[in-house]
Amino acid sequence: MTLALVIILVFVFASAGVGMLGARRGKMDLERWSVGGRRFGVLLVWLLMAGEVYTTFTFLGASGWAYSRGAPAFYILAYGTIAYILSFFILPAVWVVAKREGLHTQPDFFLALYKSEALAGLVALVGVVSIVPYLQLQLTGLGLIVETASAGAISSTVAIVVAFALTAVFVYASGLNGIARVAIIKDVAMIAAVGIIGFGLPAMYFGGVGPMVRELLRQHPAHLAFPGHTTTMGTGWVMSTIALTGCGFYCWPHMFASAFSAKDERTIRRNAVIMPLYQLPIVLVFFVGFTALLVIPGLKNPDTALLALVTKSYPAWFAGFVGAAGAVTAMVPAGVLLLAASTLMAKNVYRPLRRRKLDEAHLMTVSRVMMVVIAAVALVLALWSPAELVNLLIFGYDGVSQFFPALVLGLFVGGIGALPVAAGLVAGEVVVVSLIWSHHDPFLGMNAGFVGLAVNAIVTLAGVAVTHGPARKEPAAARRVA
Numbered sequence: 001m002t003l004a005l006v007i008i009l010v011f012v013f014a015s016a017g018v019g020m021l022g023a024r025r026g027k028m029d030l031e032r033w034s035v036g037g038r039r040f041g042v043l044l045v046w047l048l049m050a051g052e053v054y055t056t057f058t059f060l061g062a063s064g065w066a067y068s069r070g071a072p073a074f075y076i077l078a079y080g081t082i083a084y085i086l087s088f089f090i091l092p093a094v095w096v097v098a099k100r101e102g103l104h105t106q107p108d109f110f111l112a113l114y115k116s117e118a119l120a121g122l123v124a125l126v127g128v129v130s131i132v133p134y135l136q137l138q139l140t141g142l143g144l145i146v147e148t149a150s151a152g153a154i155s156s157t158v159a160i161v162v163a164f165a166l167t168a169v170f171v172y173a174s175g176l177n178g179i180a181r182v183a184i185i186k187d188v189a190m191i192a193a194v195g196i197i198g199f200g201l202p203a204m205y206f207g208g209v210g211p212m213v214r215e216l217l218r219q220h221p222a223h224l225a226f227p228g229h230t231t232t233m234g235t236g237w238v239m240s241t242i243a244l245t246g247c248g249f250y251c252w253p254h255m256f257a258s259a260f261s262a263k264d265e266r267t268i269r270r271n272a273v274i275m276p277l278y279q280l281p282i283v284l285v286f287f288v289g290f291t292a293l294l295v296i297p298g299l300k301n302p303d304t305a306l307l308a309l310v311t312k313s314y315p316a317w318f319a320g321f322v323g324a325a326g327a328v329t330a331m332v333p334a335g336v337l338l339l340a341a342s343t344l345m346a347k348n349v350y351r352p353l354r355r356r357k358l359d360e361a362h363l364m365t366v367s368r369v370m371m372v373v374i375a376a377v378a379l380v381l382a383l384w385s386p387a388e389l390v391n392l393l394i395f396g397y398d399g400v401s402q403f404f405p406a407l408v409l410g411l412f413v414g415g416i417g418a419l420p421v422a423a424g425l426v427a428g429e430v431v432v433v434s435l436i437w438s439h440h441d442p443f444l445g446m447n448a449g450f451v452g453l454a455v456n457a458i459v460t461l462a463g464v465a466v467t468h469g470p471a472r473k474e475p476a477a478a479r480r481v482a
Contacts, residue, residue, distance in 0.1 A: 059194075094109065
């Protein structure tokens with residue numbers, strides 16, 4: 001597998017080099033580093049957001065769940081589409097506030113709406129804690145991709161360290177501009193790889209997708225009906241998870257802040273219209289997972305199903321290409337996650353603690369230092385505490401989705417105080433952590449994060465009813481950019 005390894009390494013180093021080019025033009029200040037100077041058009045916003053959304057979770061986790069769980073994996077198809085519909089109405093309003101106030105991070109947004117440093121700090125801490133398992137997911141997936149595609153020629157540990165170091169270097173130097181450049185390479189490679197194997201593998205072994213599905217139903221008649229190959233992920237779990245992740249999709253700090261990079265509201269709306277096209281490759285990934293179940297049953301790690309079948313079925317050079325596409329698919333979201341987490345830690349945790357005015361150059365330096373610290377933590381977790389990829393993502397969603405009630409109330413209602421919002425957020429997070437740590441997820445057949453979100457909404461609305469909020473103000477979404 002020397003050829004496969006060479007292709008992977010060349011692809012990874014070339015992508016990192018392209019990312020470094022983002023630092024060449026103009027002075028690198030916090031505005032340019034964190035939000036790309038707010039000048040991205042439809043194509044770059046589309047590629048950037050797709051680069052953040054379609055990650056190793058899509059490449060490995062979706063196929064792994066199609067392989068091991070069956071029907072419960074279908075929630076992945078539904079929640080993204082719901083999120084894009086919501087983004088058409090919510091993100092333009094977010095952009096208006098961000099443009100008017102000159103915001104760089106998600107906690108900046110909540111500070112602008114609710115005028116509470118404590119709430120902004122709480123949002124920042126929850127965001128970072130939720131980002132770390134998502135970042136761990138990218139690194140764990142990256143290691144699996146390179147190790148499997150190279151047939152063990154390079155270990156997952158070495159792959160994680162090298163590729164993540166390269167990612168950290170180009171993010172450190174180029175910020176969001178560098179990530180957007182690499183996202184172009186990533187999207188083209190991923191779509192090409194998934195398109196070829198999604199149609200090719202079912203045709204290779206069964207003569208097409210239809211015969212493959214018929215054989216799947218013959219051998220595993222319950223695999224495509226809820227709860228699939230599980231006992232707890234029935235209809236209630238799937239529907240509650242779709243609701244949770246659909247609402248929480250753009251509550252991720254990095255996804256939220258990506259809207260700040262657009263040049264106008266129209267760009268965001270057009271992006272919401274075309275983003276659902278990216279749901280189609282997920283169907284092809286499912287086909288690969290189902291084919292793998294029939295061809296190579298009994299895999300110890302289901303997350304390796306896609307790559308195991310590719311290396312079994314295709315020549316080394318193509319396995320190398322698929323591995324390279326998967327590696328870059330991990331590097332882009334890892335870069336965005338690092339950027340978002342480090343910026344909000346510097347602006348919304350470090351700066352308030354210093355209790356004095358800090359210039360942007362100082363914050364830029366602190367952001368870069370925070371990036372190195374967060375990268376080190378995620379690297380340690382990925383190397384010594386791996387977990388199933390989809391579960392890592394859902395755990396992160398459980399946390400960030402708790403921002404949704406505060407986001408909607410602040411944008412479209414107005415006159416809401418920070419205290420009810422903070423109380424609801426804390427209540428939701430406590431419920432989520434309690435249910436997960438006590439092994440009560442699912443709870444009454446529903447996703448623990450959805451239960452937390454329901455408690456969050458109830459506590460927030462009850463707090464609003466009790467306090468009545470301050471004098472009625474115009475909703476943030478109604479106040480236009482001057």
